[in-house]
Amino acid sequence: MDHSGKRQAGTLGGAAGKPSASDDTRSTKGGQTAARVCKAALHLFARHGYAAVSMRQIASEVGVQPGALYNHFATKQDILKALMLEHMGALLQAWEACRGTVPEGTDLLEVFVRFHIRYHLSRSEEVFISYMELRNLEPENFAAVERLRQIYEAILTGILEDGMSQGRYRIEEPRVATRAIIAMLTGIPAWYRETGSLTAGRIETIYLDMVRGSLGAAPAFTAGESG
Amino acid sequence: MDHSGKRQAGTLGGAAGKPSASDDTRSTKGGQTAARVCKAALHLFARHGYAAVSMRQIASEVGVQPGALYNHFATKQDILKALMLEHMGALLQAWEACRGTVPEGTDLLEVFVRFHIRYHLSRSEEVFISYMELRNLEPENFAAVERLRQIYEAILTGILEDGMSQGRYRIEEPRVATRAIIAMLTGIPAWYRETGSLTAGRIETIYLDMVRGSLGAAPAFTAGESG
DNA sequence: ATTGAAAATGAATGATCGTTCATTTATTTT
DNA sequence: AAAATAAATGAACGATCATTCATTTTCAAT
Numbered sequence: 001m002d003h004s005g006k007r008q009a010g011t012l013g014g015a016a017g018k019p020s021a022s023d024d025t026r027s028t029k030g031g032q033t034a035a036r037v038c039k040a041a042l043h044l045f046a047r048h049g050y051a052a053v054s055m056r057q058i059a060s061e062v063g064v065q066p067g068a069l070y071n072h073f074a075t076k077q078d079i080l081k082a083l084m085l086e087h088m089g090a091l092l093q094a095w096e097a098c099r100g101t102v103p104e105g106t107d108l109l110e111v112f113v114r115f116h117i118r119y120h121l122s123r124s125e126e127v128f129i130s131y132m133e134l135r136n137l138e139p140e141n142f143a144a145v146e147r148l149r150q151i152y153e154a155i156l157t158g159i160l161e162d163g164m165s166q167g168r169y170r171i172e173e174p175r176v177a178t179r180a181i182i183a184m185l186t187g188i189p190a191w192y193r194e195t196g197s198l199t200a201g202r203i204e205t206i207y208l209d210m211v212r213g214s215l216g217a218a219p220a221f222t223a224g225e226s227g
Numbered sequence: 228m229d230h231s232g233k234r235q236a237g238t239l240g241g242a243a244g245k246p247s248a249s250d251d252t253r254s255t256k257g258g259q260t261a262a263r264v265c266k267a268a269l270h271l272f273a274r275h276g277y278a279a280v281s282m283r284q285i286a287s288e289v290g291v292q293p294g295a296l297y298n299h300f301a302t303k304q305d306i307l308k309a310l311m312l313e314h315m316g317a318l319l320q321a322w323e324a325c326r327g328t329v330p331e332g333t334d335l336l337e338v339f340v341r342f343h344i345r346y347h348l349s350r351s352e353e354v355f356i357s358y359m360e361l362r363n364l365e366p367e368n369f370a371a372v373e374r375l376r377q378i379y380e381a382i383l384t385g386i387l388e389d390g391m392s393q394g395r396y397r398i399e400e401p402r403v404a405t406r407a408i409i410a411m412l413t414g415i416p417a418w419y420r421e422t423g424s425l426t427a428g429r430i431e432t433i434y435l436d437m438v439r440g441s442l443g444a445a446p447a448f449t450a451g452e453s454g
Numbered sequence: 455a456t457t458g459a460a461a462a463t464g465a466a467t468g469a470t471c472g473t474t475c476a477t478t479t480a481t482t483t484t
Numbered sequence: 485a486a487a488a489t490a491a492a493t494g495a496a497c498g499a500t501c502a503t504t505c506a507t508t509t510t511c512a513a514t
Contacts, residue, residue: 033491049362051278055472067474068492076472132359135276172433173425180437183414184407191406198403206399210407214437260461282502294504295462303502455514462509471500478493484486 034072036062038086041079046125050080050136080133081141087126088148094119095155108159109217113208116185121200124189131186153178160215170216181211261299263289265313268306273352277307277363307360308368314353315375321346322382335386336444340435343412348427351416358413380405387442397443408438 040061044053055076059066073079098115102108120127134142157178163169171177185207192203212218267288271280282303286293300306325342329335347354361369384405390396398404412434419430439445 047362049276049278051276052363054470056470064491065493066472067494070473071491135274136279172436176425176430176433177437179414179418180411180434183417184411187406187410187414190410198400203403206403207407209399209443210404210441213443214441216436216440281500283500291461292463293502294464297503298461457514458512460509460511463507465505465507467502467504469501469503472498474497475495476493477495478491480491481489483488 033062033064033068037069037072037079038083042083042125042129045080045083045133046128050076050129050133077136077138077141080129080136081138081144083126084130084133084137084141084145085148087123087130088145088152090123090126091119092148092152095152109163109211109215110208112156112159113181113185113211114204116182117188117204117207118200120186120189121192121203127186127189153182156181163215163217168217177215180214184211260289260291260295264296264299264306265310269310269352269356272307272310272360273355277356277360304363304365304368307356307363308365308371310353311357311360311364311368311372312375314350314357315372315379317350317353318346319375319379322379336390336438336442337435339383339386340408340412340438341431343409344415344431344434345427347413347416348419348430354413354416380409383408390442390444395444404442407441411438 037058040058041053044057044061055069056066058079059069062069069079073082095112095115098111099108102111130145134145137145157174160169160171160174160177164171164174188203188207192198192200194200198206264285267285268280271284271288282296283293285306286296289296296306300309322339322342325338326335329338357372361372364372384401387396387398387401387404391398391401415430415434419425419427421427425433
C-alpha cells in the first residue's frame with residue numbers, strides 16, 4: 001500500500017494534461033497506451049473474468065511487457081475500477097444526452113426502454129463486467145459504482161412515479177417494478193445475437209410491450225418500429 | 228491429465244455405495260466430508276467467485292489440509308461442476324415435484340412464478356453461482372449445465388404457448404418472453420432481503436401481476452396471498 | 455484383534471501470480 | 485542540440501496457486 005503519487009494517467013477518454021498544440025494523431029504513440037490497456041482488459045475481463053485474467057495476459061494483448069502497465073495504472077484493481085466507473089458515467093451521460101433531444105410530452109418510458117436496450121446491446125462487454133465483477137471491487141470502489149447504479153435506477157423510478165401520478169400505470173411498488181424492468185432489459189445481451197432472426201428494433205418493440213403490460217399501461221401504440 | 232480412476236465419491240446428496248444398515252447419523256464422520264467441501268465451496272464461490280477462491284481456502288473452511296480435498300474431488304473444477312449440476316438437477320426435480328401436487332385446471336403460470344421465486348430465494352447462493360460461474364466451466368461441463376438450463380426454460384415456454392393457444396395470453400415471441408420473465412424473476416435474490424419491508428409472499432404477488440401484465444393476461448385474480 | 459480400504463497429513467512440485475525497480479529507449483520541452 | 489520527462493524493458497521479488505504423493509491415521513468389516 002504505497003501506490004501513492006507516481007504519475008499514472010489512467011482515466012483515459014480525453015487529453016488530460018496539456019496537449020495544447022496538435023490534438024489528433026498525437027505524434028506516433030503518445031499517451032494512448034492507457035486506452036489500449038483498458039480495451040484489452042475489457043475484452044479479457046468480459047471473457048474470463050477479472051480474477052482469472054493476469055496482468056501478463058493484459059500486457060501481452062497490448063503488446064508490451066507487464067511492468068509497463070504500471071506506468072498507467074497503479075494496480076490491477078485500478079483497471080477494473082476505471083472500466084466500471086467509466087461505463088457507469090458514460091451510461092448516465094448518454095441518458096442525459098438522449099433525454100435532452102426528446103420533445104416535450106413524449107412517453108419517457110418508451111424512450112428509456114429503447115435507450116436502455118440500445119445502449120446495453122452496443123456495450124455488452126462493459127455491461128457484463130459492470131455487474132459480474134462488482135464483488136471484485138474493493139469496498140470503496142464498489143460504493144462509488146453502486147452510487148452511480150442507484151442514480152440510474154432512480155431515473156426509471158421517477159418515470160414510473162410520474163406515470164402513476166397521472167394514472168397511466170398501475171404499480172404497487174415503483175422501486176420493485178424498477179428492478180424488475182431493469183433486470184428484464186439487462187438480460188437481453190446475454191442471449192441476443194445480431195446474427196439471429198430478430199432485429200434489435202423488434203426486440204425493442206417486444207420488450208416495450210411487455211414492460212408496458214407489466215405496469216398495467218394501455219397496450220400497443222408504440223411509436224417507432226413495429227413487428 | 229491423469230486424474231483417471233482414483234476413488235472420488237463426489238456426487239454427495241445420498242448414500243452412494245452400500246450404507247445398508249444404519250442410514251442416519253452415519254457413525255462419527257463417514258463420508259460426509261464431500262458434502263462439507265461442497266458447502267464450503269458454495270459459500271466461498273458465491274462470495275468471492277470461483278477463480279478467486281483457492282483450494283487452500285476451501286480446505287481451511289472444511290478444517291482439513293488441502294491435499295485431503297483430492298480424496299473427494301479430482302480437481303477444483305470438479306467441485307464447481309458438482310455444485311452447478313446438482314443445483315440444476317435439484318431445480319428441475321423440485322419443479323416436477325411441485326407440478327405433481329397441483330390440481331387439474333390450476334393456472335400453471337402462477338404456479339411456476341411462485342415456485343421460481345420461492346426456490347430461488349431459498350437457494351440464492353446456488354442460483355448466484357450457477358449463472359455467474361458459467362464461463363469458468365470447461366466446455367464439456369458448460370454444455371451439461373446449459374442443457375439443463377434449456378430444459379428449465381422450455382418448461383415456461385410450454386406454459387406460455389399453452390396459454391397462447393387458449394387465447395389467454397398475447398405473446399409475440401414465447402422464447403423471448405420466457406427469457407424476459409426468467410431474467411426478471413431471477414433478479415430478485417440480488418436485492419431482496421428478508422429483513423426488508425416486503426414479505427416473500429408479497430414479492431410473489433407483485434411479480435406475478437407484472438408477469439401476467441407483460442403477457443397481456445387478464446390482471447389480478449391471484450389465488451393465494453395478497454398485498 | 456486383525457485386516458484392508460478410505461481419509462487425512464505434511465511436505466513438496468513446478469508454475470504463475472501482482473508488483474517492483476534499475477536501466478534503457480522514446481518522446482517532448484527548452 | 486541538450487535537458488527533462490514519460491514509457492518500456494527485462495529481470496527479479498516473495499507469495500500463492502493447483503496438484504501430487506509417500507506416509508500415517510482413522511474407520512468399517514471380518
